[in-house]
Amino acid sequence: MTPLDLLSALLVGAGVLFFLAGTLGLIRFPDPLSRLHAIAKADNFGLSLVVLGLACQADAWHEAAKLLLIWIVSLMSAVVGTHLILQVSLRMGREPDTDGRGE
Amino acid sequence: MTTVLTLAALVLLLNGGVAVWRMLTARSGVEHVLPLLLLGTNASAILLLLAEIMDEPAARDVALIFAGLAALSSLAFTHRLWWRLPRREE
Numbered sequence: 001m002t003p004l005d006l007l008s009a010l011l012v013g014a015g016v017l018f019f020l021a022g023t024l025g026l027i028r029f030p031d032p033l034s035r036l037h038a039i040a041k042a043d044n045f046g047l048s049l050v051v052l053g054l055a056c057q058a059d060a061w062h063e064a065a066k067l068l069l070i071w072i073v074s075l076m077s078a079v080v081g082t083h084l085i086l087q088v089s090l091r092m093g094r095e096p097d098t099d100g101r102g103e
Numbered sequence: 104m105t106t107v108l109t110l111a112a113l114v115l116l117l118n119g120g121v122a123v124w125r126m127l128t129a130r131s132g133v134e135h136v137l138p139l140l141l142l143g144t145n146a147s148a149i150l151l152l153l154a155e156i157m158d159e160p161a162a163r164d165v166a167l168i169f170a171g172l173a174a175l176s177s178l179a180f181t182h183r184l185w186w187r188l189p190r191r192e193e
Binding site: 001005008009012013015016019020022023026027032035036039040043044046047050051054057063066067069070073074076077078080081082084085087088089091092094 | 104107108111114115118121122125131132133134136137138140141143144145147148151152155160163164166167170171173174176177178180181184185188189190
């Protein structure tokens with residue numbers, strides 16, 4: 001295994017760990033708004049690490065550019081989607097859970 | 104290398120399964136939509152790994168579509184409610 005392969009495997013493994021951490025946050029956080037945090041931030045960072053690891057393995061520069069494009073689109077969709085869901089949730093009257101003790 | 108990527112794709116698939124379970128056992132309205140974002144990101148990651156494992160560059164385009172679909176699905180959920188709910192006073 002070349003050093004580049006090892007770096008790629010490490011980055012992909014770290015990305016998968018962040019995905020698992022995000023899903024754990026989805027299950028264990030008390031409030032839907034904090035669950036939104038977990039999904040939007042941890043999962044997208046995991047995707048960033050996976051994209052970075054796969055970009056090390058790319059054969060040509062345009063493949064790496066396409067991976068970068070996928071990453072940017074995923075970040076922007078997370079930003080937009082998070083804001084929309086948050087605004088609707090707050091307008092429906094759901095107050096944020098400030099002491100973390102659940103409903 | 105392929106073994107590591109296949110293992111990562113399998114773990115991410117289990118991740119997606121947990122998200123689907125969470126979507127089925129959701130109680131309130133917003134909790135139905137949260138796993139959609141997760142599934143979009145998850146599906147993109149799995150497809151990117153599969154594109155590398157199977158040497159199939161077309162799977163990267165599908166991953167791009169899934170990443171955009173996550174935004175569209177949350178937009179579809181909130182669009183109808185956005186204009187009907189009263190605006191919050193800051």
